[in-house]
Amino acid sequence: MQKPLTVAYFTMEIALRGDMPTFAGGLGVLAADIVRSMADLQVPGVAVTCLWQHGYLHQEIHGDGTQAYSDIPWEPATILQRLLQTVTVTIEGREVTVGVWLYEQKSGDHIIPVFFLDTNLPENRPDDRLITNHLYGGGQATRIRQELVLGVGGVRMLRALGYADVGTYHMNEGHCAFLTLELLRERDFRDENVRQSCAFTTHTPVAAGHDVFPYDAAWKIAGDNLPWHIKSIAGEDALSMTRLAMAMSRGTFAVSRIHRQVSRKLLRNDNVDYITNGVHHLEWLCPEMAALFDAHIKGWRGRPQLLMDRARTVPDADLWHAHESAKKRLLDHVHAATGIPLDLDRLTIVSARRVVPYKRPELLYTNIVRLREVACGKLQIIHAGNAHPHDPFSQEVIRHMVERSKELRDCVKIVYLPNYNPELAKLLVAGADVWLNTPMRLHEASGTSGMKACLNGVLNLSTLDGWWIEGYEMDPQAGWRIGPLAQALDADDTRQIDAEDLYTQLQYQVIPEFQYPNRERWIRRMKRAISLMGHFNAQRCVEEYLGKAWGELPHPGGVLLGWK
Ligand SMILES: *Cc1c(COP(=O)(O)O)cnc(C)c1O
Numbered sequence: 170m171q172k173p174l175t176v177a178y179f180t181m182e183i184a185l186r187g188d189m190p191t192f193a194g195g196l197g198v199l200a201a202d203i204v205r206s207m208a209d210l211q212v213p214g215v216a217v218t219c220l221w222q223h224g225y226l227h228q229e230i231h232g233d234g235t236q237a238y239s240d241i242p243w244e245p246a247t248i249l250q251r252l253l254q255t256v257t258v259t260i261e262g263r264e265v266t267v268g269v270w271l272y273e274q275k276s277g278d279h280i281i282p283v284f285f286l287d288t289n290l291p292e293n294r295p296d297d298r299l300i301t302n303h304l305y306g307g308g309q310a311t312r313i314r315q316e317l318v319l320g321v322g323g324v325r326m327l328r329a330l331g332y333a334d335v336g337t338y339h340m341n342e343g344h345c346a347f348l349t350l351e352l353l354r355e356r357d358f359r360d361e362n363v364r365q366s367c368a369f370t371t372h373t374p375v376a377a378g379h380d381v382f383p384y385d386a387a388w389k390i391a392g393d394n395l396p397w398h399i400k401s402i403a404g405e406d407a408l409s410m411t412r413l414a415m416a417m418s419r420g421t422f423a424v425s426r427i428h429r430q431v432s433r434k435l436l437r438n439d440n441v442d443y444i445t446n447g448v449h450h451l452e453w454l455c456p457e458m459a460a461l462f463d464a465h466i467k468g469w470r471g472r473p474q475l476l477m478d479r480a481r482t483v484p485d486a487d488l489w490h491a492h493e494s495a496k497k498r499l500l501d502h503v504h505a506a507t508g509i510p511l512d513l514d515r516l517t518i519v520s521a522r523r524v525v526p527y528k529r530p531e532l533l534y535t536n537i538v539r540l541r542e543v544a545c546g547k548l549q550i551i552h553a554g555n556a557h558p559h560d561p562f563s564q565e566v567i568r569h570m571v572e573r574s575k576e577l578r579d580c581v582k583i584v585y586l587p588n589y590n591p592e593l594a595k596l597l598v599a600g601a602d603v604w605l606n607t608p609m610r611l612h613e614a615s616g617t618s619g620m621k622a623c624l625n626g627v628l629n630l631s632t633l634d635g636w637w638i639e640g641y642e643m644d645p646q647a648g649w650r651i652g653p654l655a656q657a658l659d660a661d662d663t664r665q666i667d668a669e670d671l672y673t674q675l676q677y678q679v680i681p682e683f684q685y686p687n688r689e690r691w692i693r694r695m696k697r698a699i700s701l702m703g704h705f706n707a708q709r710c711v712e713e714y715l716g717k718a719w720g721e722l723p724h725p726g727g728v729l730l731g732w733k
Pocket residue numbers: 194195198521522523589590591594615616617618619621
């Protein structure tokens with residue numbers, strides 16, 4: 170029998186290591202940062218996910234801007250430890266066996282075990298062995314099978330591993346909601362009892378992003394697991410994983426304040442609360458800045474909230490020097506990857522993100538005449554970002570951006586780096602001068618890459634959406650905003666307005682301030698950006714989850730042992 174757990178954190182994806190492609194994007198990166206901070210805070214907890222053989226993809230960009238995406242081969246046995254426990258889950262009337270692998274997320278001597286569920290076992294039929302093969306792969310039927318393995322299989326596996334006493338089962342997005350079915354079964358279908366043990370975070374501000382399964386498919390595949398009253402908890406017309414998660418949780422959380430507002434409306438639930446995301450301060454800070462903080466902000470490693478008041482004590486020249494080292498490392502990488510030499514003294518704007526239409530990565534190129542007028546000889550631009558291999562529209566956006574970069578070659582250097590992943594993200598968020606983010610309003614639930622940039626003293630230039638509404642409100646000097654805080658405007662209305670405002674901000678604010686001889690104002694802004702990270706770190710986020718979502722705190726609290 171294992172010790173009681175405060176939380177079992179369920180997540181479809183997790184990005185613990187660059188060489189473990191068990192994630193697709195921001196959701197997995199966030200899950201990993203939460204687990205890291207749970208370890209730092211010595212929370213008695215575990216995480217549960219699936220062992221995806223294929224998840225994150227390698228991206229190649231050809232000279233003409235077209236792309237090729239390929240699987241990243243990896244060997245779980247070289248990173249994870251296979252455990253002996255197995256459980257079964259009934260899928261389409263068959264018993265499917267689920268195995269498990271262990272990864273230990275350590276901080277000091279505290280460990281958060283992360284359990285990876287796996288159906289690739291010889292006792293399973295060939296097609297069942299493939300259930301945990303492709304993250305978000307296959308059609309609807311595959312997705313139902315995958316979510317049964319994660320939810321029902323996950324709870325059974327915790328029991329098999331000896332975890333009987335779990336304070337809160339946390340569902341990171343609706344994919345995990347089938348865990349409530351197993352809890353219902355264990356507890357004689359007492360909804361209220363299960364509800365007391367579950368919490369749910371929704372990440373998706375648009376209806377299309379939520380898993381909804383027709384009941385005929387759900388009955389066929391998951392039938393043995395569905396309780397008689399499934400329609401009253403998961404929706405009358407179709408099985409909505411989000412509805413199920415909400416109905417069976419004592420708390421539903423959005424990931425930023427604006428996202429709470431969007432979610433309340435979208436989910437027709439006025440009880441949605443929010444906990445704004447955060448990033449793990451030690452994971453995303455470059456070594457030069459970390460050394461500087463060690464010298465000037467004693468204790469920041471254990472208590473990142475100290476950045477709030479103390480970032481301003483770092484000497485200007487040292488801060489700029491640390492930034493230039495990180496910038497040089499990025500520019501060296503760009504040179505090696507593309508053959509293009511960029512200039513260390515030139516204002517460097519980075520825009521890097523998974524390419525999906527709502528993020529509007531091409532907004533900067535809306536008006537080429539204006540861009541030329543503003544940018545010629547004054548700045549250089551680095552892009553990165555993968556598109557989904559089955560999303561020709563977004564791939565076309567990348568191709569278009571590569572084409573644009575050639576048109577502008579005579580006046581502004583623009584590079585598109587291939588293969589955006591957490592390792593490249595680390596170089597980019599530290600080496601940029603400005604982090605550009607231009608999502609469609611109300612579509613960015615939180616966003617976390619801008620937080621990583623802030624941490625490194627990189628200034629955000631972003632539309633007001635997701636976390637940046639809160640960041641900008643906390644300190645409008647910590648970066649810049651693009652366009653208004655217009656919550657009702659739709660996409661077509663804002664594209665022109667935002668593009669024009671982006672050029673104006675660059676022309677009259679960002680570029681002049683960067684070129685100002687002694688950089689004093691710029692460096693003051695950098696410190697303010699770092700100060701913000703006293704709040705937007707994953708430790709604060711986990712502390713809020715402990716307080717609002719995970720009940721009483723049977724752990725030592727915010728005091729960390731063994732840290733400087
Ligand atoms: C941080 C990160 C993300 C999430 O960033 P957004 O702010 O949502 O764009 C996605 N992918 C990678 C590789 C990251 O490091």
